[in-house]
Amino acid sequence: MMPQPRPWPYAIEFDQVERIDCDVLVVGGGAAGCMAASGAAESGARVVVLEKAATVASGASGSGSDHWESAATNPCSKITPEELTDAMIRAHDGFNNGISHYIETREGWDRLLDIEAARGKIRDTDDDFAGAPFRDEKTKLLFAYDYDNRFNIRVWGQTFKHAQLRSAKRKGVKFVERTMATALLTEGGRHGARVIGAMAINGRTGKCVVIRAKATVLCTSRPTRIWLFIPGAPGISEFRPPQCTGDAHAMSWRIGAEFTMLEKAIKAEWSGNRSFPPYGAGNNHNSWYACTMVDAEGREVPWLDRDGSELATVDERYRPAPGQKFFLKGGGEPDIPVYEFQGPETLSVDDLMARGYKLPLYADLSKMPEAERRVIWGVMIGNEGKTKIPIMKNYTDRGFDPSKHRLQSYGDGWKSGAFLPQERQFFGLPGGLMNDWTLMTNVEGLFAAGDALFASNCYGHACATGHYAGRHAAAYASRVGDVTLHEPQVEAERSKLYAPLRQAKGVSWHELNFAITRLMQHHCGAFKTDQLLMRGLDALAAMERDDASRLTGQNPHDLIRIHETRNILTTAQIVLHSCLARKAGSKALHFTRLDSPDIDPPEWNKFVTVRDSGSGVAVGEKPLDYYGNLPDNYERHNRDYIDRRSKT
Amino acid sequence: MSEPVMAVPDPMVFTPIIIDDDLCIGCNLCVLVCQADLFLPHPEKGGAPTVFYGGECWYEGSCVDHCPVPGAITLNTQLFNRVHWEESTPS
Incomplete structure (x- = not known):
């Protein structure tokens, strides 16, 4: 039975602004975000996490995880981090994030031990599987897939989020929950300038939150609802939470962050009424x-x-x-x-x-x-x-x-799903933010971890890159002086937060989201051409101008959904720009062009990057091996960490 | 904003969650953990929450997992997602 409209049950604080200062701001409190917060706090930083839901059960893995991949340094592994990362890169024809996956293989086991120290269960301590072929009798670890080589570990991931939250709180991390980040703030309010904080809104009270931070780590997973959306049931059969709406993608795009591989979207595997x-x-x-x-x-x-x-x-x-x-x-x-x-x-x-x-x-x-x-x-x-x-x-x-x-x-x-060719999804190492060896993006002070990074997946990767980005963000924050917010930028962003409340009649977020997905299926489905993609961009621009501006809502909950849908629209635009920038087909990227019959011509074996330069979209490129020698570069950037771990 | 702020429900095609008002103790743990924030708490302390934005459910069941009273809250599988099983044949 449909509930009836009723007075909003929480105190309304549309007219209030809370100001928070910190060294490191983490946006998103999922697996990556909790670990980023811990990593930064262990380095002595004052850390704040902005979490749209409640951290204990939030994010793509908030309700659990069954195995931890690529823990190459666990005591039973017969494969080295170098062998495993090399395999992951070659298995995707080079279109993979060598840096983040080397971090995963090198530090994943360290993070599992952190989780265990906070009472997460990673071993068969009750001997339920004594003598099983997938069990190591000495360590009591249970392995998955390759029982000879033992680098994927079965875990009791239902305990992990509790452990991660407990651990971060013990280190002094402040969690600001039910609060969605809506915009990044930059030095002088300038496009492309250093990131010095963020704007946010509480989804229950509507209070505006302004955070001043010396470094920011984006941990908001990968977007859903770009090609697929069922009004009335967007979460049915979805693998990732429908609240993962590319918030970091959209916010960072608007201030000039660089993306790669977002032209990769596979035929959908799980979603809605198709699976x-x-x-x-x-x-x-x-x-x-x-x-x-x-x-x-x-x-x-x-x-x-x-x-x-x-x-x-x-x-x-x-x-x-x-x-x-x-x-x-x-x-x-x-x-x-x-x-x-x-x-x-x-x-x-x-x-x-x-x-x-x-x-x-x-x-x-x-x-x-x-x-x-x-x-x-x-x-x-x-x-x-x-x-x-x-x-x-x-x-x-x-x-x-x-x-x-x-x-x-x-x-x-x-x-167990049957999808149409135009029904695409970000799955199996999709694109995301481009990163350097500190997991900083091209924008100074802005870091990323977990599924916000390009070519990312899984709990182990999220935790390993989270901790890594957190401690590098803390190191960066310790080197820079105090930052000053540009108040006109704060005011402009604050005004945008509440604009939908002033729309007496307008468009619902459901309707706009549905329209975006229909548009993406028609203009960015299985087959691409420049004309189709440009038509799609024009249509999205018209939608942004004429319809997104008329989104209407009544309460703080509606505002969250509206800002999410705007982020979906922006992410769809990034996807179209990414597709336009790659002019030849690619097997590994599941990318097919009708206006270019070539598949994988050598000159296109490279990462193509896109960013908003402030005066248009700037297309760039990086070689597939831009990260250089993995162990050498890792050790050069992580001497302190290596020394600290060797002592413990 | 002089107008009263109202909660207006989403269109709800399915019934993702069923709360047994007789069993629910009104602890609001489901309200606390839900990623979609789809529940609204009862206006009176101890009353059962309402599934208000049911259309936004992710169907992962954190509300059920955290509920201290067995059977007070149920994640309801839609008819079209009912998977069939049967007795296995002998080897």
Whole structure:
């Protein structure tokens, strides 16, 4: 039943301004943001986190995570950070963030230990899996995917956000919750100048918050709702929270920050009415790796190694192929596997049909060894971000028993979704902010971490880059003097916060968001041309001028949604500019042009960057290996950290 | 702003969350943790919150996970997302 309109239940503070001073401002309190705050506070900085929701359960992993990837320095790993980062880069034809993933492989294990120290659970301390092939008996760590090489760790991620928040608070970090950052403030109010703080608004009271900071770290994940949006249910089956609306992307674009790889958007995998909830239908990937699949008549689907040889046992699904040192992730990860690092996978649906298998397929945990069944259903599905309640609890309540039942698979193979080619999504290392070796952007004083960075993913990456950006932001803040806000800029931004309240009649954020996604599907779908992209930009500009200016709302909650939708519009514009700037197709970037038949011509094997110069869009480029020698540069920029860790 | 500030609900196509008013103790933990801030607290202390902006739900279930009273709040799977399972066949 629809609730009735009612008086707003919280005190209204539209006329109030709170001023906060700090050394390091962290925007977003998810996995990356909490760790950035801790990293900065450990360096002695006064730290403030702006969080749009409540930190304990906020962000893409606020409700959990089931495994931690690429912890190459854990005591059981047989792969070095250099080997693993090199594999990740080559598996994406060079279109990857060498800096951030080297940080992930080199420091991820350190961050897991930090989380454990704050009572996050990373080991099988109750010996529930004693003797299992994925367990190391000495450390009690449980591993996923490649059981020989042991660099991906199964974790009880439901405990992590609590631990991270506890740890940051203990270090003196101040959390300003239910408060959304809406604009970055710059020295002298100038475009492209040093960032010295941010504007924000409280989503319950409407109070304006003005933060003065010597350094700022952006940790607001990757945007959703660019191509896909269902009014009335934008969060259904979405992997990332629909409140991740590219707030950092939009704010930093408006002051001149540089982006790369935003031309990469893959055909959608999970969203809305096109797919089932993530990991909620029968499949054999990620959380469910490497579950036995069967056809309608109970015939087991063959698993193959990279050479096409059929695997005789379940255990072989977790081992490298003959002659292969290690594999990255089994089950067709990444989307375009590279032979050298390709893991085991089941036969494709087409091949299965040709061999007489009958649809539908099912995931059959009852046919897995008991320990594998319990670790998939209990640890993985019990801890992944969107599975503990909607899948494990709700299915169990309805009678599902993994030792007796098989779960149906739908649609496009394991993904259990069937999307149209124009329905795109940021998934599988999408673009984002460009970074240097301190994770600073091209704008002085502005850092980024986690999924705000280009080519990023996963909890371990978020935490590792978060801590790294936090401590480098703190080091930067310690070198610069006091900053002075440009009050006309503060006033101008404050006025924008409340403009929708003055619109008696206008456009709802739902309607505008829906219109943006329709526009993006038509102008920036599977196939690009300059004419289409430019038409899209014109249409977005008209929408910004004529419709976004008429967004209307009544209360602080509405204002948050309205400012989010404006950010979605801006992010859509960045995407179109990014697509326009790349003039040839790219397999690794899932980027196809109808007006240029070339795929991956050598001259386009480079990062293309875009930024708002203040007088137009500036296109730039960087070589794919712009980060140089990974260990040398890492050690040059992190001598203090290395020395400190070696002492402890 | 002289006009009273009102809360006006989103269009809600589905029913993402069901609160059992008899079981709910009005602790407001669900109101506290919800990423979408879709609940509004009851005007009186101890009363059950209202699912007000239900259309903004992410369906991850933090509200259920944090609720201290089993069964007081339920994450409701939409009919079109009901996944089928059946008895497995013998090996």
